[in-house]
Amino acid sequence: MGLVRFSWWENGDSFDVPLAVNRLLARGVRGYWLTADSGEAAAGDFILDLTDAQRAAAAAAGLKLADFAGTPPGEGGMPLRPARIALFSGTASKYPYDAYYGLALLRLGYDFEIVDGQAIADGALRRANVFVIPGGFATWGIDAAEGSPGADAEVRAFLDRGGGAIGSCGGAYYLSAGRPGWTGTANAKPLFNHEYLQSGVGVVDVTLARSVLTLGCPPALDMPYYHGPIYNEVGAGATVVGRFANLIMPGAVAIGNPLDRGLFESAMRERPAVLSAEGRRGRAVLFSPHPEMGDLVRKYIAMDGYVRKYLPIRGFPTMRDTMRHYRVSDAPSFRLIANAVAWLSRSDADEAPRYDRGAEDDARAGLIALLQKRSERIDLNGRTSDEKTLALFLRDELRARTGAIASAQPGRSNAHHVALDRFAAAAVARFSTESHMPLTQELMEMELAIALQECGQRIDTIEAKLDQTR
Numbered sequence: 253m254g255l256v257r258f259s260w261w262e263n264g265d266s267f268d269v270p271l272a273v274n275r276l277l278a279r280g281v282r283g284y285w286l287t288a289d290s291g292e293a294a295a296g297d298f299i300l301d302l303t304d305a306q307r308a309a310a311a312a313a314g315l316k317l318a319d320f321a322g323t324p325p326g327e328g329g330m331p332l333r334p335a336r337i338a339l340f341s342g343t344a345s346k347y348p349y350d351a352y353y354g355l356a357l358l359r360l361g362y363d364f365e366i367v368d369g370q371a372i373a374d375g376a377l378r379r380a381n382v383f384v385i386p387g388g389f390a391t392w393g394i395d396a397a398e399g400s401p402g403a404d405a406e407v408r409a410f411l412d413r414g415g416g417a418i419g420s421c422g423g424a425y426y427l428s429a430g431r432p433g434w435t436g437t438a439n440a441k442p443l444f445n446h447e448y449l450q451s452g453v454g455v456v457d458v459t460l461a462r463s464v465l466t467l468g469c470p471p472a473l474d475m476p477y478y479h480g481p482i483y484n485e486v487g488a489g490a491t492v493v494g495r496f497a498n499l500i501m502p503g504a505v506a507i508g509n510p511l512d513r514g515l516f517e518s519a520m521r522e523r524p525a526v527l528s529a530e531g532r533r534g535r536a537v538l539f540s541p542h543p544e545m546g547d548l549v550r551k552y553i554a555m556d557g558y559v560r561k562y563l564p565i566r567g568f569p570t571m572r573d574t575m576r577h578y579r580v581s582d583a584p585s586f587r588l589i590a591n592a593v594a595w596l597s598r599s600d601a602d603e604a605p606r607y608d609r610g611a612e613d614d615a616r617a618g619l620i621a622l623l624q625k626r627s628e629r630i631d632l633n634g635r636t637s638d639e640k641t642l643a644l645f646l647r648d649e650l651r652a653r654t655g656a657i658a659s660a661q662p663g664r665s666n667a668h669h670v671a672l673d674r675f676a677a678a679a680v681a682r683f684s685t686e687s688h689m690p691l692t693q694e695l696m697e698m699e700l701a702i703a704l705q706e707c708g709q710r711i712d713t714i715e716a717k718l719d720q721t722r
Contacts, residue, residue, distance in 0.1 A: 255320040256307055258298040260468055262316045267359050267582055268710075270590050272310050273298045274361030275714055277334045281306065284329040285594050287464050293320060296467035296591075299329065305721035313714045330464075335362050335593050336601040338380035339671075342368030344397035345388030345422065347678035348700055353386045353420070354675055355700065356544040356586045358707035361714075362593065363667040365605055366674055369398025377410040378602040382593055385423025387478060387542060391448065393426070393433020404433055411437060411534025416596025418589070421480040424538035427529070428481055437536040438529035439487030443519060448479045451520070452511030455550050456541055457498035458525045465493050465528055465537060465591045474500055475585050476549040478507060480540030483524040489531030496520040496540075503553035505692050526588070528595075537592040546583025548703065551575065552696040555642075563638050571638075572645055580703050607667035615676035616705065620658045622680050623698055627651050631691055643691060650698050657705040666715060672708045676701070 263269050277283055283300040286293055293299070299320045302310070311317055337357065341350035350366065357364050364384070367376040372394065377383055394403040411417065417437065419427045425448070426434055430441035444450045456477045460466040473494075486492060498521075502510035527538040542549065555575060563571045627647050632640045679701040689697070 253301055253303055254307075256300050256302045257293050257318045257320040258300065258315065259294065259318065260296055261294060262318070265468070267586060268313070268315060269298070271359065271361035271710060272313060272315055272714055273300065274335065275711065275718060276300055276302070276306065276310070277332055278363060279718065283332040285332050286329050287467070290329070291321065292318070298332070303721065306718070309717040309721050312717050330594070332594065333381065333597050333600065335597040336379060336381045336605050337362055337364035337593070338367045338377055338383050339364045340368070340372075340383070340385045340390065340423070341366045342398050344369065344390050344392070344394060345386045347675065347682055348697060349386040349388045351675050351678070351700055351704060352542065352544045352548070353384055354671060355548070355581070355704055355707060356546065356583075356589050357384070358668060358671070358704065358711065359581050359586060360590050360593070361711065363605070363607070364671060365607060366671055369394050369400030369403045372406050373400045373402035375406065377406055377415065379605045380410070381415050381597050381599045381601050383407065383410060383415060383417045385417060385419040385426055386544070387421035387423065389422055390419070390426035391422045391445070393431075396433060408435060411435060411536075413602075414599035415534070416598070417534065417536040418539070418592050418596065419536065420539040420542050420544060421478055424481050424540055427536045427538050435533060437533045438490045438527050438538050439531070440483045440485070440490050440524070440527060442481035443484055444482060448481075449509060451479050451482060451515065452502065452509050453478050453504060453507050454502040454511035455500040455553055456496055456525070457500055458494040458541060459497045460494045460526070461492060463491070463493050463528070464595055465526075465588065467591055469584070469587050472497060473543075473585050473588070474550065475541035475543050476503070476545040476553065477511065477541040479509075480542070481538070482520055482540065483527070486524060486527060490527050490529045492524045492526070493528050493537075494524070494526030495522050496525045497522070501553060501557050503557065505549065505552050505556055505696060535596060537596065539588070543583075543585035543588045546580070546585045547578040548580045548583070548696065548700060551578035551580065552692045556692045559642070560639065563642065568638050568641055571642060575642065575646060576649075580699060581707055605667070607670045615673045615680065618680050619676040619701060620654060622683055623654045623701060624651070626683055626694070626698065627654070630694055631688065635691070643695070646695055650695065650702060653702050653706070657702060657709065660709050666711065668708055668711050672704060675704050
């Protein structure tokens, strides 16, 4: 056994670092998260106590590792606990809202249990130490939105016993103060709340404060924004981690309500965009924009705006490369989610997690068949010749990736496959009911379904190597 340093810098800031760390933590490995520099180790690095075999398995997965000299970190390190994540998914936060978070969590190597309002009311959060609330309609309160009396009380009990929550957009509203059903964990009231559509859709630039939640991040990050809370003031116990700085581009993908630049300047610039909260009503991280949507949604907002505008000016090769190089599974904003989970998962769950396979078992095969069929009839009406060429290029790229996941043989016993089957079944149902999506939305949702499976395969790869150490 020995202390081993997992360095972000030495591994090119790859999310394979938290992927490996979180898979090892799930197997009972002891570890620390550095919140300050320590010798050659940088704040944000991970220190794990590994056997020689575990170290060899992590190295075989392509990670560069180094010995950590001295004793386990003291003041500059936070003990890491395995994250027991409950991901909210139900009437109030249905596919694809839950799947955006699923993509980020899978890429970061976390297992998670998918829970709806009734499951929460029945005690599912007793199996969690982190509750993730995606965008959607938690804005109304979970009891009311899900028709699940007792769910809101269970969330409060979870927060009261030390659990932590992450909320984006609708989830951030739910963790705010000022409306019935909300937890008030962050003592901050949004400017627009019940009538939240008064803001809009776009990609925003958020400046970040120095914080344990922003370790390893640049001074600002771009993220998609879909009507998230805009805070005027924050009260005791709430800390501003990020502020709206610029509107990068308005958007209309999925929701045709572009964010107006005048409204951004008058109501959003310099207002809080990311909050952390810790006090009598629990601990939480609130994102007004969507770090979990990352480069995926940004890519297709750009396709409908930036790319469409500059395609006649710069031509197909430049715009093709613009679209090719979005990092859908490696969005910079995922680092905020990784930091938030590490900061929040400080308590133990009361019960063991439950990953029950259901009727969605092996829905992956149906998803692959549907993606292949759907790609044959994407709607190119109203597009110029160059726009059609670009769309067909993207379609063919997605076809190739679909073929790659179809040819892979994933393991079927690991917990993440339960979530993957749930998402696959939800995607099939959505494509079946939404027979005519706009082009950009259709390509985006196809890529989401593919990227989820690809992230599952990354987990399978490292799990196979770690299995050899048993």
